Amino acid sequence: MTIAVGAGFKREIASLTAMQNFLKEWPSACQGESYGMALRACEAARAGEIDLDKARQAFLVFAKKAGIEWTGADPVAVLREAKIRRSRARESRAQNRHVPG
Numbered sequence: 750m751t752i753a754v755g756a757g758f759k760r761e762i763a764s765l766t767a768m769q770n771f772l773k774e775w776p777s778a779c780q781g782e783s784y785g786m787a788l789r790a791c792e793a794a795r796a797g798e799i800d801l802d803k804a805r806q807a808f809l810v811f812a813k814k815a816g817i818e819w820t821g822a823d824p825v826a827v828l829r830e831a832k833i834r835r836s837r838a839r840e841s842r843a844q845n846r847h848v849p850g
Contacts, residue, residue, distance in 0.1 A: 750805065751819040752812050759819050765794055765801060768808045779815065787811035 752771070754760045762768055769791045775784060790807035793799045812818045 750809065750812075752817045753819050754817070762808070765791060765804060768804065769795070772808075772811075775815075781814070783807075783811040783814040 750762050751759045752762060760771070762771060768787070772784065772788045772791065787804075787807040787810065790799060790804040794801050794804035809818070
């Protein structure tokens with residue numbers, strides 16, 4: 750699985766160890782309920798109490814709630830497109846106001 754790590758960069762999380770390491774690096778001020786569930790699921794998978802897929806699902810829930818789920822969209826391109834759309838909408842509104850009636 751892949752997560753967004755800022756400014757359009759992504760990080761591949763390919764193993765249980767990678768999931769656990771990422772969670773251990775996560776800032777304590779940002780650790781919520783989904784973080785705790787993901788960490789406990791990883792620990793349970795490591796102990797053989799649950800399968801890896803359940804830990805992966807818990808990690809994905811955490812990533813989504815934390816806003817780091819990789820969507821495949823380049824955030825810079827998304828912001829650029831949004832800016833272009835806003836600019837075109839403003840131009841269109843300005844033109845409509847100046848149409849002789």
